[in-house]
Amino acid sequence: MVAMPEPDRAVLARRDRIVKALSAIVPGEGVIASEAAMRPFESDGLTAYRCLPMVVVLPSTTDQVARILAYCHREGIKVVPRGAGTSLSGGALPLADGVLLGMAKFNRIREIDYDNRVVVAEPGVTNLAVTQAVESSGYYYAPDPSSQIACTIGGNVAENSGGVHCLKYGMTTNNVLGCEIVLITGEVVRLGGKHVDAGGYDLLGVINGSEGLLGVVTEVTVRILRKPETARAALIGFASSEDAGECVGKIIGAGIIPGGMEMMDRPAIHAVEEFVHAGYPLDVEALLIVELDGPQAEVDHLVARVEAIAASCRAVSCRVSTSEQERLLFWAGRKAAFPAVGRISPDYFCMDGTIPRARLPQVLARMRELSEHYRLRVANVFHAGDGNLHPLILYDANAGELERAEAFGADILRLCVEVGGVLTGEHGVGVEKRDLMPTMFSEVDLAQQQRLKCAFDEKGLLNPGKVFPTLHRCAELGRMHVHAGKLAFPDIPRF
Amino acid sequence: MTDTLKPRNGKEVVDAVQWALSRGAALELVGNGSKRAIGRPAQSDLTLDLSALRGVLLYEPEELVLSAQAGTPLEEIEALLAAQGQHLAFEPIDYGPLLGGASASGTIGGALAANLCGPRRIAAGAARDHFLGFEAVSGRGETFKSGGRVVKNVTGYDLCKLMAGSWGTLAALTTVTIKTLPRPETQATVLVAGLDDATAVRAMTAAMATSCDVSGAAHLPAAAAGRGGLGEGRSLTLLRLEGVAPSVAHRKAALMAAMKGFGAVEVCDEPLSRKLWRAVRDVTPFVATPEAAARPVWRIVTAPSRGAELARMIAAVADAEVLYDWAGGLVWVMLAPSDDAGAALVRRAVSACGGQAMLIRAPAAIRAATDVFAPQEPGLAGLTKRVKQGFDPNGVLNPGRMWAGV
Numbered sequence: 061m062v063a064m065p066e067p068d069r070a071v072l073a074r075r076d077r078i079v080k081a082l083s084a085i086v087p088g089e090g091v092i093a094s095e096a097a098m099r100p101f102e103s104d105g106l107t108a109y110r111c112l113p114m115v116v117v118l119p120s121t122t123d124q125v126a127r128i129l130a131y132c133h134r135e136g137i138k139v140v141p142r143g144a145g146t147s148l149s150g151g152a153l154p155l156a157d158g159v160l161l162g163m164a165k166f167n168r169i170r171e172i173d174y175d176n177r178v179v180v181a182e183p184g185v186t187n188l189a190v191t192q193a194v195e196s197s198g199y200y201y202a203p204d205p206s207s208q209i210a211c212t213i214g215g216n217v218a219e220n221s222g223g224v225h226c227l228k229y230g231m232t233t234n235n236v237l238g239c240e241i242v243l244i245t246g247e248v249v250r251l252g253g254k255h256v257d258a259g260g261y262d263l264l265g266v267i268n269g270s271e272g273l274l275g276v277v278t279e280v281t282v283r284i285l286r287k288p289e290t291a292r293a294a295l296i297g298f299a300s301s302e303d304a305g306e307c308v309g310k311i312i313g314a315g316i317i318p319g320g321m322e323m324m325d326r327p328a329i330h331a332v333e334e335f336v337h338a339g340y341p342l343d344v345e346a347l348l349i350v351e352l353d354g355p356q357a358e359v360d361h362l363v364a365r366v367e368a369i370a371a372s373c374r375a376v377s378c379r380v381s382t383s384e385q386e387r388l389l390f391w392a393g394r395k396a397a398f399p400a401v402g403r404i405s406p407d408y409f410c411m412d413g414t415i416p417r418a419r420l421p422q423v424l425a426r427m428r429e430l431s432e433h434y435r436l437r438v439a440n441v442f443h444a445g446d447g448n449l450h451p452l453i454l455y456d457a458n459a460g461e462l463e464r465a466e467a468f469g470a471d472i473l474r475l476c477v478e479v480g481g482v483l484t485g486e487h488g489v490g491v492e493k494r495d496l497m498p499t500m501f502s503e504v505d506l507a508q509q510q511r512l513k514c515a516f517d518e519k520g521l522l523n524p525g526k527v528f529p530t531l532h533r534c535a536e537l538g539r540m541h542v543h544a545g546k547l548a549f550p551d552i553p554r555f
Numbered sequence: 556m557t558d559t560l561k562p563r564n565g566k567e568v569v570d571a572v573q574w575a576l577s578r579g580a581a582l583e584l585v586g587n588g589s590k591r592a593i594g595r596p597a598q599s600d601l602t603l604d605l606s607a608l609r610g611v612l613l614y615e616p617e618e619l620v621l622s623a624q625a626g627t628p629l630e631e632i633e634a635l636l637a638a639q640g641q642h643l644a645f646e647p648i649d650y651g652p653l654l655g656g657a658s659a660s661g662t663i664g665g666a667l668a669a670n671l672c673g674p675r676r677i678a679a680g681a682a683r684d685h686f687l688g689f690e691a692v693s694g695r696g697e698t699f700k701s702g703g704r705v706v707k708n709v710t711g712y713d714l715c716k717l718m719a720g721s722w723g724t725l726a727a728l729t730t731v732t733i734k735t736l737p738r739p740e741t742q743a744t745v746l747v748a749g750l751d752d753a754t755a756v757r758a759m760t761a762a763m764a765t766s767c768d769v770s771g772a773a774h775l776p777a778a779a780a781g782r783g784g785l786g787e788g789r790s791l792t793l794l795r796l797e798g799v800a801p802s803v804a805h806r807k808a809a810l811m812a813a814m815k816g817f818g819a820v821e822v823c824d825e826p827l828s829r830k831l832w833r834a835v836r837d838v839t840p841f842v843a844t845p846e847a848a849a850r851p852v853w854r855i856v857t858a859p860s861r862g863a864e865l866a867r868m869i870a871a872v873a874d875a876e877v878l879y880d881w882a883g884g885l886v887w888v889m890l891a892p893s894d895d896a897g898a899a900l901v902r903r904a905v906s907a908c909g910g911q912a913m914l915i916r917a918p919a920a921i922r923a924a925t926d927v928f929a930p931q932e933p934g935l936a937g938l939t940k941r942v943k944q945g946f947d948p949n950g951v952l953n954p955g956r957m958w959a960g961v
């Protein structure tokens with residue numbers, strides 16, 4: 061288990077006073093301090109980790125957020141922001157000596173502006189609610205994480221969430237035009253707006269994916285897209301993951317960027333089919349779902365090309381959806397992959413590495429060896445277009461398998477980095493992958509990232525213990541040793 | 556008199572920055588110097604010329620990635636991609652002619668550091684959206700990296716975004732990795748002639764509301780069109796469609812039908828369509844001809860629906876010519892020469908309509924005395940200074956290029 065920072069006893073000793081001060085800022089039921097009522101907040105989607113916060117506060121205005129943060133800054137109290145608590149990496153895991161800042165009451169859509177094709181939403185609005193607000197007019201919000209029913213748009217910004225459509229339509233960061241954020245000092249800063257590419261440092265780009273360590277998002281402006289005229293999906297089975305991988309490469313090589321391109325391995329196909337009965341073939345080693353969206357003429361043209369490419373890659377089966385109902389059924393299986401695996405195992409970890417796609421067969425083979433070594437099953441679902449792997453490690457915490465499962469997961473992520481990939485494609489580092497950061501980054505790399513943190517939060521009060529394995533003081537990070545003397549490379553060409 | 560350091564590899568860049576640190580010297584970072592005339596004039600003692608860091612290190616079309624040394628000419632990368640049927644989807648503007656310099660002389664590092672983009676911004680984003688990873692030397696004289704070589708990655712802060720548009724004030728990029736994308740098979744432009752600015756913005760808004768996947772929406776008022784040798788005295792509203800041939804044909808028909816109510820609709824196929832969008836991308840109507848060179852040019856971003864109103868406010872009090880891109884969200888304005896390049900009146904219009912204005916072309920003396928980048932609110936200004944401090948505490952890299960003290 062990853063260790064969290066030791067609670068500050070001096071802060072805990074002042075708990076009553078802190079609760080009182082917060083209650084003065086957010087009156088009524090906005091402050092939760094009883095153990096029973098705080099219980100639902102003790103973990104997020106990474107349920108292996110639990111911790112009761114010192115106190116939960118649920119503000120409903122930017123002004124309240126600013127006053128809470130200014131108070132915590134003055135008093136040296138840690139703050140953990142939380143949206144819907146669906147993070148799979150422990151980004152919203154509370155701290156025993158920290159205030160849990162729940163943003164759920166920020167649940168209004170403030171403006172729908174069709175002329176500028178944007179929606180202005182409060183951070184507690186769910187991802188799906190943004191689409192629902194505009195779909196009657198033929199629009200939608202593109203990033204669609206599997207948790208879209210529950211996860212919030214503020215949380216999506218914090219995690220830079222993806223989804224099955226992000227190969228073609230981008231991640232959250234590519235779809236957010238503006239944010240209002242509150243710094244730990246209580247200062248309110250607006251970044252971007254309804255326009256794009258304002259001059260100056262792209263701090264909006266930095267806030268996306270900052271995992272709640274830089275500021276608290278209180279408003280988000282996202283761009284909405286016109287719904288494609290139509291979409292069709294092809295369900296293609298292969299006798300080997302090599303063939304499936306080759307097919308993905310050839311589709312992209314042919315200049316086709318599908319709206320979605322998903323792969324499942326045999327264990328995942330079987331778990332899903334038993335659960336959803338989507339009509340997946342059970343006699344294949346790998347299954348691809350390739351979705352083409354756009355105008356009818358384009359979709360029909362590209363479906364034919366994808367079918368031809370699949371045949372050239374030795375596909376053993378290929379079905380193309382002929383109705384919207386059938387297309388949704390193809391997706392129903394993939395979208396239910398996590399619960400389907402949850403059905404066949406008491407617990408599971410969902411990993412999230414990204415690899416250069418060409419290394420897939422090698423990575424899958426190594427994963428099979430690791431599965432035998434750790435005596436734990438693994439099922440793979442895979443955003444094939446962008447190389448984002450989601451191995452699901454099946455374990456039983458009650459049978460004492462948690463540590464083995466964590467070690468297995470860490471080995472998979474090290475493998476991803478080893479083949480040229482990264483630790484996380486869309487779930488975030490959080491607590492889960494924190495201690496693996498040095499496999500990808502040097503001390504200098506991590507120190508430089510933390511200097512950015514210092515520009516936003518010098519005292520390190522926002523979500524400490526996440527992302528970075530070692531906490532350094534900003535004063536220490538700011539020190540610089542200038543080597544005195546002359547030009548160290550006399551032979552450098554000078555003109 | 557400035558001296559030039561021209562390192563040949565990342566290690567020598569570290570040496571150069573450390574040497575500058577030890578001397579308390581400031582460096583002006585350049586690739587090929589194609590955008591040197593943008594920003595506040597450099598307050599530097601030496602030039603750090605990064606153009607020798609040259610060469611593509613990796614290109615895997617099927618993985619959609621390319622890594623190159625930062626000084627690699629953009630033209631070389633674009634040719635390499637074209638040979639594989641790919642392109643840089645962010646369609647980087649070539650600032651050369653607008654600034655009175657040579658065309659096609661930029662580097663990939665410069666394109667990223669300036670966060671370049673083009674008409675396809677509305678459909679595919681800017682350089683920031685295609686910047687996957689880098690290695691750089693900070694103003695602390697240390698090599699650090701961020702991102703990776705895969706297209707989907709959220710490991711640690713997204714420092715690529717921070718580098719994009721930082722104009723060399725935070726770090727000297729040495730190696731960069733970008734996302735490459737298939738180049739559309741074909742394109743066509745649906746053209747409406749003779750619209751006034753406000754109607755044109757409405758037409759572009761209507762076009763963006765169709766499911767035609769418009770990948771460029773620009774309006775050239777008659778004056779701007781005429782300067783570009785286009786339009787025969789009429790304004791031109793241009794809507795670009797890209798993709799596979801059957802799709803473009805289908806959408807062309809749908810879009811023409813949708814535009815019928817606005818005016819006479821025509822269609823341009825390749826190669827004319829490509830030429831038109833090159834002119835929009837590079838703001839060709841406002842290039843630095845002997846007549847126009849002294850006239851300041853502003854790049855203003857705003858909410859698309861406010862574009863025409865913003866331009867009207869400026870034109871009401873100044874001799875202004877405008878050109879709209881991004882369905883009205885980007886307004887290029889060329890003014891008559893004046894002491895402040897029109898800063899006061901431009902900023903007044905922007906504060907009324909929302910958005911940001913950047914002075915792209917003006918004599919050095921004016922760029923030294925006037926804010927080139929939009930002035931910032933105190934909270935944001937403080938944050939900006941602290942970020943600079945974290946990467947370049949001694950102000951060695953391009954000090955003052957964006958704002959005084961940054």
